[in-house]
Amino acid sequence: MENVSIATILAKAETTHRLEKREIVALLQADACESELYAAADRVRRRFVGDDVHLRGLIEFSNRCGRNCLYCGLRRDNACVERYRLAPDVIVRLATKARGYGYRTVVLQSGEDAWYTVDRMCDIIRRIKALGLTVTLSVGEKPTEVYRAYRQAGADRYLLRIETTDRDLYHALDPGMEWENRLRCLRDLKALGYEVGTGCLVGLPGQRIESLADDILLFQALDADMVGVGPFIANADTPLGGAANGSFDLSCRVMAITRLLLPDINIPATTAMETLHPNGRLLALQRGANVVMPNVTEGDYRRKYALYPGKICIGDTPAHCRSCITGKIGAIGRRISQGHGFRARAGARGALLESSGREGAA
Ligand code: 5AD
Ligand code: SF4
Numbered sequence: 001m002e003n004v005s006i007a008t009i010l011a012k013a014e015t016t017h018r019l020e021k022r023e024i025v026a027l028l029q030a031d032a033c034e035s036e037l038y039a040a041a042d043r044v045r046r047r048f049v050g051d052d053v054h055l056r057g058l059i060e061f062s063n064r065c066g067r068n069c070l071y072c073g074l075r076r077d078n079a080c081v082e083r084y085r086l087a088p089d090v091i092v093r094l095a096t097k098a099r100g101y102g103y104r105t106v107v108l109q110s111g112e113d114a115w116y117t118v119d120r121m122c123d124i125i126r127r128i129k130a131l132g133l134t135v136t137l138s139v140g141e142k143p144t145e146v147y148r149a150y151r152q153a154g155a156d157r158y159l160l161r162i163e164t165t166d167r168d169l170y171h172a173l174d175p176g177m178e179w180e181n182r183l184r185c186l187r188d189l190k191a192l193g194y195e196v197g198t199g200c201l202v203g204l205p206g207q208r209i210e211s212l213a214d215d216i217l218l219f220q221a222l223d224a225d226m227v228g229v230g231p232f233i234a235n236a237d238t239p240l241g242g243a244a245n246g247s248f249d250l251s252c253r254v255m256a257i258t259r260l261l262l263p264d265i266n267i268p269a270t271t272a273m274e275t276l277h278p279n280g281r282l283l284a285l286q287r288g289a290n291v292v293m294p295n296v297t298e299g300d301y302r303r304k305y306a307l308y309p310g311k312i313c314i315g316d317t318p319a320h321c322r323s324c325i326t327g328k329i330g331a332i333g334r335r336i337s338q339g340h341g342f343r344a345r346a347g348a349r350g351a352l353l354e355s356s357g358r359e360g361a362a
């Protein structure tokens with residue numbers, strides 16, 4: 001009986017890309033139907049965004065952070081982490097190398113580090129744009145004018161996870177931060193014409209399954225262009241050190257449902273997934289994901305960018321990661337994209353499919 005209704009919900013999701021909250025909750029809880037969910041997400045991924053995998057070169061340019069999120073190893077009260085901050089010239093040099101490895105996008109990620117003033121950031125953005133690269137920023141909450149300045153300097157995309165839609169949980173885990181301000185940031189970024197990436201953590205202490213359904217509905221309401229989902233991984237150097245890790249399978253389910261409801265967006269196979277499962281990124285690519293973000297940070301900085309323990313690739317070079325991920329993607333029959341990997345809007349693609357006599361993807 002339960003299987004029948006799950007099959008109905010899956011069929012509805014695959015054809016209409018709309019679900020009620022209670023239907024999402026049912027899918028999140030249906031462990032027995034996991035393979036059907038993953039197969040549906042994989043079909044939708046293939047139909048809307050194809051077999052290409054977009055690679056983004058990740059530059060972790062500063063692990064200093066003025067915030068104090070309870071789950072995160074970069075939180076300002078964590079004295080165990082050795083702090084670093086890369087000079088603009090070094091960041092631009094890493095971006096140049098990333099281009100050499102064939103990446104078309106670099107993701108500039110850091111804690112909320114005030115050393116990078118608006119002028120410094122804009123200068124870095126302009127210099128990297130001049131290399132012909134697409135620039136994604138992941139540097140936290142900023143005032144509207146700052147987002148505008150980054151955009152005018154040429155930034156194309158911005159990543160800012162909502163982390164959780166449960167306001168009370170957010171306020172308990174992110175002291176001094178306002179959930180409403182995070183939402184304001186996401187709306188600002190959208191209005192300024194960025195491609196906006198958001199996402200959530202799965203398995204935070206006290207997080208309920210209903211709130212994961214709300215997370216997915218929020219991604220849809222925001223018209224997110226990219227959604228990154230990752231399991232919470234307990235970090236011993238934080239106040240949540242003793243908490244249980246999030247689940248790999250539940251993270252995959254959240255990601256797969258996200259693919260069903262936002263069929264044409266970009267979804268990364270996240271690093272945290274591979275931390276919990278040796279094949280985590282490849283499995284994610286077969287369950288809805290179409291993006292991988294290999295690290296292009298060099299040397300000891302990778303290890304020092306310690307959001308959570310067990311992070312993959314900390315002893316590897318950018319060149320090694322590039323060939324490693326290329327081999328893995330090829331091994332599952334997928335291709336590395338040669339484009340810049342902007343969101344392939346369903347409208348345009350649907351028209352394309354209709355003209356070739358196939359089902360429209362509206
Ligand atoms: N486990 C998993 N992901 C984490 N992040 C921060 N701390 C952890 C953790 N302990 C994620 C947050 C943030 C991103 C950069 O890293 O979701 O948005
Ligand atoms: Fe800073 Fe982001 Fe970590 Fe929070 S999650 S402490 S804002 S780096």
Ligand code: FES
Nearest residue numbers: 313316321324325
């Ligand atoms: Fe870094 Fe495989 S991607 S070692």
